[in-house]
Amino acid sequence: MNDALMNTYKRLPATFARGEGSWLFDTDGKKYLDFTSGIAVNCLGHNHPTLVQAINRQAGRLLHTSNYFLSDVVPLFAQKLVEACAKGGMEKVFLANSGAEANEGACKIARKYSLLKYGAGRHTIVTLQGSFHGRTITTLSATGQEKFHKDFGPFTEGFVHIPGGDIKKLDATLDEKTVAGLWIEPVQGESGIVPQTADFVEAAAKLCRQRDILLMADEIQSGLGRTGTFLAIEQYMAEGKAVKADIVTLAKGISGGIPSGAVLAGEKACGVFAPGDHGSTFGGNPLAAAAGLVVLDTVDKSDFMAEIKRKGEKIMAGIRAWGHSGVKEVRGRGLMIGIDIEKEAWPVLEAGLGAGLLMLSGGTNTLRLLPPYTISDGEIEQGLEIMRGLL
Ligand SMILES: *Cc1c(COP(=O)(O)O)cnc(C)c1O
Numbered sequence: 097m098n099d100a101l102m103n104t105y106k107r108l109p110a111t112f113a114r115g116e117g118s119w120l121f122d123t124d125g126k127k128y129l130d131f132t133s134g135i136a137v138n139c140l141g142h143n144h145p146t147l148v149q150a151i152n153r154q155a156g157r158l159l160h161t162s163n164y165f166l167s168d169v170v171p172l173f174a175q176k177l178v179e180a181c182a183k184g185g186m187e188k189v190f191l192a193n194s195g196a197e198a199n200e201g202a203c204k205i206a207r208k209y210s211l212l213k214y215g216a217g218r219h220t221i222v223t224l225q226g227s228f229h230g231r232t233i234t235t236l237s238a239t240g241q242e243k244f245h246k247d248f249g250p251f252t253e254g255f256v257h258i259p260g261g262d263i264k265k266l267d268a269t270l271d272e273k274t275v276a277g278l279w280i281e282p283v284q285g286e287s288g289i290v291p292q293t294a295d296f297v298e299a300a301a302k303l304c305r306q307r308d309i310l311l312m313a314d315e316i317q318s319g320l321g322r323t324g325t326f327l328a329i330e331q332y333m334a335e336g337k338a339v340k341a342d343i344v345t346l347a348k349g350i351s352g353g354i355p356s357g358a359v360l361a362g363e364k365a366c367g368v369f370a371p372g373d374h375g376s377t378f379g380g381n382p383l384a385a386a387a388g389l390v391v392l393d394t395v396d397k398s399d400f401m402a403e404i405k406r407k408g409e410k411i412m413a414g415i416r417a418w419g420h421s422g423v424k425e426v427r428g429r430g431l432m433i434g435i436d437i438e439k440e441a442w443p444v445l446e447a448g449l450g451a452g453l454l455m456l457s458g459g460t461n462t463l464r465l466l467p468p469y470t471i472s473d474g475e476i477e478q479g480l481e482i483m484r485g486l487l
Pocket of ligand 1: 196197228229314315347348
Protein backbone atom coordinates (compact mmCIF):
# COMPACT_ATOMS: atom_id res chain seq x y z
CA MET A 97 0.00 0.00 0.00
CA ASN A 98 2.74 2.53 0.80
CA ASP A 99 5.31 1.46 -1.81
CA ALA A 100 5.24 4.94 -3.30
CA LEU A 101 6.52 6.54 -0.08
CA MET A 102 10.26 6.79 0.50
CA ASN A 103 11.51 4.58 3.24
CA THR A 104 12.29 7.29 5.82
CA TYR A 105 10.23 6.29 8.86
CA LYS A 106 10.24 3.27 11.09
CA ARG A 107 6.46 3.02 11.47
CA LEU A 108 4.16 1.24 13.83
CA PRO A 109 1.57 -0.95 12.10
CA ALA A 110 -1.61 1.15 12.28
CA THR A 111 -3.42 3.16 9.62
CA PHE A 112 -5.67 5.87 10.99
CA ALA A 113 -8.83 7.14 9.42
CA ARG A 114 -10.13 9.69 11.93
CA GLY A 115 -9.74 11.19 15.37
CA GLU A 116 -11.99 12.52 18.08
CA GLY A 117 -10.63 14.31 21.16
CA SER A 118 -7.92 12.09 22.71
CA TRP A 119 -8.83 9.12 20.48
CA LEU A 120 -7.76 7.89 17.05
CA PHE A 121 -9.67 5.30 15.00
CA ASP A 122 -7.95 3.02 12.50
CA THR A 123 -9.37 1.91 9.17
CA ASP A 124 -10.92 -1.15 10.87
CA GLY A 125 -12.66 1.05 13.43
CA LYS A 126 -10.42 0.03 16.37
CA LYS A 127 -9.87 2.92 18.79
CA TYR A 128 -6.65 4.06 20.40
CA LEU A 129 -6.00 6.50 23.25
CA ASP A 130 -3.54 9.08 21.94
CA PHE A 131 -0.69 9.96 24.35
CA THR A 132 1.33 11.43 21.44
CA SER A 133 -0.72 14.31 19.92
CA GLY A 134 1.07 13.64 16.62
CA ILE A 135 4.36 14.53 18.42
CA ALA A 136 2.99 17.61 20.22
CA VAL A 137 1.13 18.87 17.14
CA ASN A 138 -2.55 18.10 17.83
CA CYS A 139 -2.31 19.95 21.14
CA LEU A 140 -6.09 20.53 21.34
CA GLY A 141 -6.83 16.91 20.46
CA HIS A 142 -8.47 15.63 17.28
CA ASN A 143 -11.49 17.18 15.60
CA HIS A 144 -11.62 20.09 18.08
CA PRO A 145 -14.90 21.83 17.16
CA THR A 146 -13.68 25.46 17.38
CA LEU A 147 -10.50 24.66 15.48
CA VAL A 148 -12.36 22.81 12.72
CA GLN A 149 -14.86 25.64 12.44
CA ALA A 150 -12.11 28.28 12.15
CA ILE A 151 -10.27 26.24 9.50
CA ASN A 152 -13.47 25.70 7.50
CA ARG A 153 -14.40 29.35 7.73
CA GLN A 154 -10.94 30.53 6.65
CA ALA A 155 -10.79 27.99 3.81
CA GLY A 156 -13.98 29.52 2.46
CA ARG A 157 -12.68 33.11 2.81
CA LEU A 158 -9.02 33.14 1.76
CA LEU A 159 -6.33 30.45 1.66
CA HIS A 160 -3.26 32.31 0.49
CA THR A 161 -2.13 35.75 -0.66
CA SER A 162 1.69 35.56 -1.15
CA ASN A 163 3.87 37.80 0.97
CA TYR A 164 3.56 40.69 -1.47
CA PHE A 165 0.37 41.41 0.45
CA LEU A 166 -1.09 41.07 3.91
CA SER A 167 -4.29 39.25 4.73
CA ASP A 168 -6.56 40.40 7.56
CA VAL A 169 -5.95 37.34 9.75
CA VAL A 170 -2.12 37.08 9.67
CA PRO A 171 -1.22 40.33 11.52
CA LEU A 172 -3.78 39.43 14.19
CA PHE A 173 -2.15 36.05 14.72
CA ALA A 174 1.32 37.63 14.79
CA GLN A 175 0.20 40.17 17.39
CA LYS A 176 -1.31 37.52 19.68
CA LEU A 177 1.70 35.25 19.30
CA VAL A 178 4.11 38.03 20.25
CA GLU A 179 1.92 38.90 23.25
CA ALA A 180 1.89 35.26 24.34
CA CYS A 181 5.71 35.20 24.18
CA ALA A 182 6.23 38.60 25.86
CA LYS A 183 7.16 37.03 29.21
CA GLY A 184 9.96 35.20 27.41
CA GLY A 185 11.19 38.57 26.06
CA MET A 186 9.81 38.43 22.50
CA GLU A 187 8.80 41.50 20.47
CA LYS A 188 8.41 40.49 16.82
CA VAL A 189 7.82 37.35 14.78
CA PHE A 190 8.61 35.88 11.36
CA LEU A 191 6.09 33.23 10.33
CA ALA A 192 7.33 30.00 8.72
CA ASN A 193 5.88 26.54 7.99
CA SER A 194 7.85 24.11 10.07
CA GLY A 195 10.27 23.75 12.91
CA ALA A 196 13.38 23.31 10.80
CA GLU A 197 12.46 26.34 8.73
CA ALA A 198 11.86 28.46 11.83
CA ASN A 199 15.24 27.31 13.13
CA GLU A 200 16.98 28.27 9.88
CA GLY A 201 15.51 31.74 10.40
CA ALA A 202 16.85 31.79 13.96
CA CYS A 203 20.39 31.05 12.72
CA LYS A 204 20.15 33.78 10.11
CA ILE A 205 18.99 36.34 12.67
CA ALA A 206 21.75 35.43 15.14
CA ARG A 207 24.45 35.60 12.48
CA LYS A 208 23.25 38.88 11.01
CA TYR A 209 22.91 40.47 14.46
CA SER A 210 26.51 39.61 15.20
CA LEU A 211 27.78 40.63 11.76
CA LEU A 212 26.13 44.06 11.93
CA LYS A 213 27.53 44.75 15.38
CA TYR A 214 30.91 43.04 15.39
CA GLY A 215 31.83 42.29 11.77
CA ALA A 216 32.69 38.98 10.10
CA GLY A 217 34.01 35.92 11.96
CA ARG A 218 31.75 36.05 14.99
CA HIS A 219 29.27 33.47 13.69
CA THR A 220 29.58 30.33 15.82
CA ILE A 221 26.41 28.97 17.36
CA VAL A 222 26.88 26.77 20.41
CA THR A 223 24.30 24.02 20.93
CA LEU A 224 23.94 21.21 23.45
CA GLN A 225 24.64 17.50 23.19
CA GLY A 226 21.41 15.55 22.88
CA SER A 227 19.69 18.47 21.17
CA PHE A 228 17.44 18.17 18.16
CA HIS A 229 16.96 21.18 15.89
CA GLY A 230 15.66 19.68 12.63
CA ARG A 231 16.42 17.81 9.43
CA THR A 232 17.74 20.41 7.00
CA ILE A 233 21.50 20.42 6.49
CA THR A 234 21.98 23.45 8.75
CA THR A 235 19.63 22.32 11.50
CA LEU A 236 21.26 18.86 11.40
CA SER A 237 24.60 20.62 11.79
CA ALA A 238 23.17 22.33 14.87
CA THR A 239 21.78 19.07 16.27
CA GLY A 240 24.12 17.72 18.95
CA GLN A 241 23.66 14.01 18.29
CA GLU A 242 26.27 11.97 16.45
CA LYS A 243 23.73 9.60 14.89
CA PHE A 244 22.46 12.45 12.72
CA HIS A 245 25.94 13.39 11.53
CA LYS A 246 26.56 10.76 8.91
CA ASP A 247 25.80 10.31 5.23
CA PHE A 248 24.88 13.91 4.48
CA GLY A 249 28.06 15.95 4.80
CA PRO A 250 29.55 18.39 4.31
CA PHE A 251 27.59 20.10 7.05
CA THR A 252 27.18 23.82 7.68
CA GLU A 253 30.18 25.24 9.51
CA GLY A 254 30.10 27.16 12.73
CA PHE A 255 28.27 24.85 15.12
CA VAL A 256 29.82 23.60 18.35
CA HIS A 257 28.15 21.10 20.72
CA ILE A 258 28.78 21.06 24.46
CA PRO A 259 27.25 19.00 27.28
CA GLY A 260 24.22 20.52 28.99
CA GLY A 261 24.71 21.28 32.68
CA ASP A 262 28.46 21.93 32.39
CA ILE A 263 28.76 25.61 33.36
CA LYS A 264 32.59 25.60 33.25
CA LYS A 265 32.60 24.27 29.72
CA LEU A 266 29.91 26.76 28.78
CA ASP A 267 31.94 29.65 30.17
CA ALA A 268 35.01 28.49 28.24
CA THR A 269 33.10 27.95 24.99
CA LEU A 270 31.13 31.21 24.90
CA ASP A 271 34.00 33.21 23.39
CA GLU A 272 32.78 36.75 22.76
CA LYS A 273 35.08 37.09 19.74
CA THR A 274 33.71 34.11 17.80
CA VAL A 275 30.30 33.14 19.20
CA ALA A 276 27.04 34.70 17.98
CA GLY A 277 24.53 32.54 19.82
CA LEU A 278 23.89 29.87 22.43
CA TRP A 279 21.02 27.63 21.43
CA ILE A 280 19.18 25.46 23.93
CA GLU A 281 15.99 23.45 24.15
CA PRO A 282 14.87 24.35 27.70
CA VAL A 283 13.40 20.83 27.78
CA GLN A 284 15.01 18.54 25.20
CA GLY A 285 12.27 16.55 23.49
CA GLU A 286 13.49 14.12 20.86
CA SER A 287 16.29 12.78 23.04
CA GLY A 288 13.93 11.69 25.82
CA ILE A 289 12.49 14.72 27.69
CA VAL A 290 15.53 16.19 29.39
CA PRO A 291 14.91 19.51 31.19
CA GLN A 292 17.97 21.74 31.53
CA THR A 293 18.85 22.49 35.15
CA ALA A 294 17.99 25.89 36.59
CA ASP A 295 21.64 26.58 37.45
CA PHE A 296 22.70 25.95 33.88
CA VAL A 297 20.01 28.09 32.25
CA GLU A 298 20.58 30.94 34.71
CA ALA A 299 24.34 30.84 34.13
CA ALA A 300 23.75 30.68 30.37
CA ALA A 301 21.43 33.70 30.45
CA LYS A 302 23.95 35.68 32.49
CA LEU A 303 27.00 34.81 30.36
CA CYS A 304 25.07 35.54 27.16
CA ARG A 305 23.99 38.93 28.45
CA GLN A 306 27.49 39.87 29.62
CA ARG A 307 29.06 38.89 26.29
CA ASP A 308 26.27 40.02 23.99
CA ILE A 309 25.81 36.46 22.74
CA LEU A 310 22.19 35.77 21.78
CA LEU A 311 20.34 33.25 23.94
CA MET A 312 18.26 31.18 21.53
CA ALA A 313 15.49 28.90 22.78
CA ASP A 314 14.24 26.11 20.53
CA GLU A 315 10.73 25.72 21.98
CA ILE A 316 9.33 23.85 19.00
CA GLN A 317 8.32 20.96 21.24
CA SER A 318 8.32 22.64 24.69
CA GLY A 319 6.44 25.84 23.71
CA LEU A 320 2.75 26.68 23.31
CA GLY A 321 1.95 25.71 26.91
CA ARG A 322 3.20 22.12 26.63
CA THR A 323 5.17 22.43 29.90
CA GLY A 324 2.52 24.42 31.78
CA THR A 325 3.78 27.92 30.86
CA PHE A 326 3.49 29.37 27.36
CA LEU A 327 7.27 29.06 26.94
CA ALA A 328 9.26 26.59 29.02
CA ILE A 329 12.03 29.15 29.50
CA GLU A 330 9.67 31.26 31.65
CA GLN A 331 10.05 28.63 34.37
CA TYR A 332 13.72 29.43 34.82
CA MET A 333 14.47 32.32 37.16
CA ALA A 334 17.70 34.30 37.13
CA GLU A 335 18.17 37.03 39.74
CA GLY A 336 14.54 36.56 40.79
CA LYS A 337 13.22 37.28 37.28
CA ALA A 338 12.09 34.91 34.55
CA VAL A 339 14.90 34.22 32.09
CA LYS A 340 14.30 36.02 28.81
CA ALA A 341 15.59 34.65 25.53
CA ASP A 342 16.73 36.75 22.56
CA ILE A 343 15.32 34.37 19.96
CA VAL A 344 12.58 31.74 20.32
CA THR A 345 11.36 29.23 17.75
CA LEU A 346 7.95 27.55 17.76
CA ALA A 347 6.25 25.06 15.44
CA LYS A 348 4.56 21.67 16.09
CA GLY A 349 1.42 22.64 18.07
CA ILE A 350 1.33 26.26 16.93
CA SER A 351 -1.63 25.81 14.56
CA GLY A 352 -3.11 22.70 16.18
CA GLY A 353 -2.31 20.43 13.21
CA ILE A 354 -1.92 22.79 10.24
CA PRO A 355 1.75 23.15 9.13
CA SER A 356 3.11 26.31 10.70
CA GLY A 357 6.15 27.66 12.50
CA ALA A 358 7.55 30.88 13.90
CA VAL A 359 10.81 32.53 14.82
CA LEU A 360 10.46 35.31 17.36
CA ALA A 361 13.05 37.80 18.55
CA GLY A 362 13.33 40.22 21.44
CA GLU A 363 14.56 43.79 21.69
CA LYS A 364 18.14 43.06 20.58
CA ALA A 365 17.50 41.13 17.41
CA CYS A 366 13.94 41.79 16.27
CA GLY A 367 15.07 44.49 13.84
CA VAL A 368 18.00 42.82 12.08
CA PHE A 369 16.08 41.51 9.07
CA ALA A 370 15.56 44.00 6.23
CA PRO A 371 13.35 43.49 3.17
CA GLY A 372 14.87 40.75 0.99
CA ASP A 373 16.78 39.07 3.85
CA HIS A 374 14.37 36.24 4.48
CA GLY A 375 11.12 34.84 3.19
CA SER A 376 8.93 31.80 2.70
CA THR A 377 6.16 31.18 0.19
CA PHE A 378 3.83 29.48 2.65
CA GLY A 379 5.06 31.32 5.77
CA GLY A 380 2.34 33.50 7.25
CA ASN A 381 -0.38 31.50 5.56
CA PRO A 382 -3.95 32.69 6.39
CA LEU A 383 -5.22 29.14 7.04
CA ALA A 384 -2.40 28.40 9.50
CA ALA A 385 -2.95 31.81 11.12
CA ALA A 386 -6.70 31.24 11.57
CA ALA A 387 -5.98 27.85 13.17
CA GLY A 388 -3.20 29.35 15.29
CA LEU A 389 -5.56 32.00 16.67
CA VAL A 390 -7.79 29.23 18.04
CA VAL A 391 -4.81 27.56 19.74
CA LEU A 392 -3.70 30.88 21.28
CA ASP A 393 -7.22 31.80 22.44
CA THR A 394 -7.69 28.36 23.97
CA VAL A 395 -4.45 28.23 25.93
CA ASP A 396 -5.00 31.84 27.04
CA LYS A 397 -8.08 30.87 29.09
CA SER A 398 -7.60 31.21 32.83
CA ASP A 399 -6.46 28.02 34.54
CA PHE A 400 -5.58 26.35 31.23
CA MET A 401 -1.84 26.28 32.03
CA ALA A 402 -2.50 25.21 35.61
CA GLU A 403 -4.57 22.33 34.24
CA ILE A 404 -1.71 21.24 31.94
CA LYS A 405 0.60 21.21 34.97
CA ARG A 406 -1.93 19.35 37.09
CA LYS A 407 -2.56 16.69 34.43
CA GLY A 408 1.17 16.20 33.91
CA GLU A 409 1.74 15.76 37.65
CA LYS A 410 -1.16 13.33 37.79
CA ILE A 411 0.48 11.16 35.11
CA MET A 412 3.92 11.32 36.73
CA ALA A 413 2.57 10.67 40.23
CA GLY A 414 0.45 7.80 38.88
CA ILE A 415 3.50 6.10 37.36
CA ARG A 416 5.67 6.69 40.43
CA ALA A 417 2.94 5.23 42.64
CA TRP A 418 3.35 1.85 40.91
CA GLY A 419 6.70 1.54 42.71
CA HIS A 420 7.49 -0.59 39.70
CA SER A 421 10.90 -2.11 39.10
CA GLY A 422 10.31 -1.83 35.33
CA VAL A 423 10.35 1.98 35.62
CA LYS A 424 13.72 3.57 36.37
CA GLU A 425 12.87 7.27 36.23
CA VAL A 426 9.93 9.53 35.40
CA ARG A 427 10.61 13.17 34.58
CA GLY A 428 9.04 16.05 32.76
CA ARG A 429 7.27 19.38 32.85
CA GLY A 430 3.54 19.62 32.28
CA LEU A 431 2.36 17.27 29.55
CA MET A 432 5.89 16.57 28.29
CA ILE A 433 6.95 13.41 30.06
CA GLY A 434 9.84 10.96 29.73
CA ILE A 435 9.96 7.54 31.36
CA ASP A 436 13.18 5.56 31.49
CA ILE A 437 12.31 1.87 31.50
CA GLU A 438 14.16 -1.41 31.91
CA LYS A 439 12.85 -2.79 28.62
CA GLU A 440 13.47 -1.47 25.14
CA ALA A 441 10.95 1.21 24.25
CA TRP A 442 10.02 0.11 20.72
CA PRO A 443 8.45 -3.27 21.64
CA VAL A 444 6.48 -1.43 24.36
CA LEU A 445 5.14 0.96 21.71
CA GLU A 446 4.13 -2.06 19.62
CA ALA A 447 2.44 -3.73 22.58
CA GLY A 448 0.74 -0.40 23.39
CA LEU A 449 -0.67 -0.30 19.90
CA GLY A 450 -2.12 -3.77 20.40
CA ALA A 451 -3.65 -2.67 23.71
CA GLY A 452 -5.06 0.56 22.26
CA LEU A 453 -2.57 3.11 23.67
CA LEU A 454 -0.33 5.30 21.50
CA MET A 455 3.03 6.39 22.93
CA LEU A 456 6.36 7.65 21.56
CA SER A 457 9.95 6.78 22.32
CA GLY A 458 12.80 9.15 23.11
CA GLY A 459 15.90 7.01 22.86
CA THR A 460 16.28 3.22 23.16
CA ASN A 461 14.94 2.80 26.70
CA THR A 462 12.76 5.86 27.11
CA LEU A 463 9.05 6.31 26.55
CA ARG A 464 7.90 9.82 25.65
CA LEU A 465 4.38 11.02 26.40
CA LEU A 466 2.89 14.15 24.82
CA PRO A 467 -0.87 13.86 25.42
CA PRO A 468 -3.28 16.51 24.11
CA TYR A 469 -3.91 19.40 26.55
CA THR A 470 -7.58 18.52 26.47
CA ILE A 471 -7.15 15.00 27.82
CA SER A 472 -9.54 14.16 30.68
CA ASP A 473 -8.70 12.68 34.07
CA GLY A 474 -10.61 9.54 33.14
CA GLU A 475 -8.58 9.14 29.93
CA ILE A 476 -5.35 9.63 31.87
CA GLU A 477 -6.39 6.87 34.28
CA GLN A 478 -7.32 4.58 31.40
CA GLY A 479 -3.96 5.19 29.69
CA LEU A 480 -2.01 4.60 32.90
CA GLU A 481 -3.84 1.34 33.50
CA ILE A 482 -2.83 0.09 30.03
CA MET A 483 0.77 1.27 30.50
CA ARG A 484 1.06 -0.47 33.83
CA GLY A 485 0.08 -3.72 32.17
CA LEU A 486 2.65 -3.22 29.43
CA LEU A 487 5.53 -2.52 31.79
C1 LIG B 1 10.33 18.71 15.94
C2 LIG B 1 11.42 19.60 16.32
C3 LIG B 1 12.15 20.32 15.37
C4 LIG B 1 11.91 20.17 13.89
O1 LIG B 1 10.63 20.55 13.51
P1 LIG B 1 10.08 20.13 12.04
O2 LIG B 1 8.74 20.82 11.98
O3 LIG B 1 10.00 18.65 12.02
O4 LIG B 1 11.03 20.65 11.06
C5 LIG B 1 13.13 21.17 15.82
N1 LIG B 1 13.39 21.33 17.13
C6 LIG B 1 12.71 20.66 18.07
C7 LIG B 1 13.03 20.90 19.51
C8 LIG B 1 11.71 19.77 17.71
O5 LIG B 1 11.07 19.08 18.65
